[in-house]
Amino acid sequence: MAINKVFIKGNISSECELKQTTSGTSVCSFSVAVNRFSKDPAEPKKTDFFNVVAWAQKAEFVSRYFKKGSGIVIVGRLENRDWTDKQGNK
Numbered sequence: 001m002a003i004n005k006v007f008i009k010g011n012i013s014s015e016c017e018l019k020q021t022t023s024g025t026s027v028c029s030f031s032v033a034v035n036r037f038s039k040d041p042a043e044p045k046k047t048d049f050f051n052v053v054a055w056a057q058k059a060e061f062v063s064r065y066f067k068k069g070s071g072i073v074i075v076g077r078l079e080n081r082d083w084t085d086k087q088g089n090k
Helices: 056-065
Strands: 006-012 017-020 024-036 046-057 071-076
Touching: 006 046, 017 056, 024 056, 046 056, 046 071
Parallel strands: none
Antiparallel strands: 006 024, 006 071, 017 024, 024 046
8 A cells, every 4th residue: 555645834936827627627727935944043044835725615625725835734745746847948
C-alpha cells in the first residue's frame, strides 16, 4: 500500500484564482509560502513555495474566505507535473 499525504502550513502568497471546468466544477489555484527555519541564527531565512489546486466545494471555500497573506493549513496529496514553455524547455 502506498501513502501520499502531505501537510503544508504557511501563508497564501498569490491571489486565489477561481475558475470553472467545462462541466461546471470549481477549481481554485494559489500558492503557499512556507518558511524554513535553521538552527543557525546567522543563516538567512529560506522560503519554499508550493502550488496548490483545490476542487469543488473546497475551491469555493478557499476563494471566498482566504486572500493573499492569509495563514492556511493544507492537507492533501502531492502530485508532480511537468510544464514545457514555447521554446520546448521543461
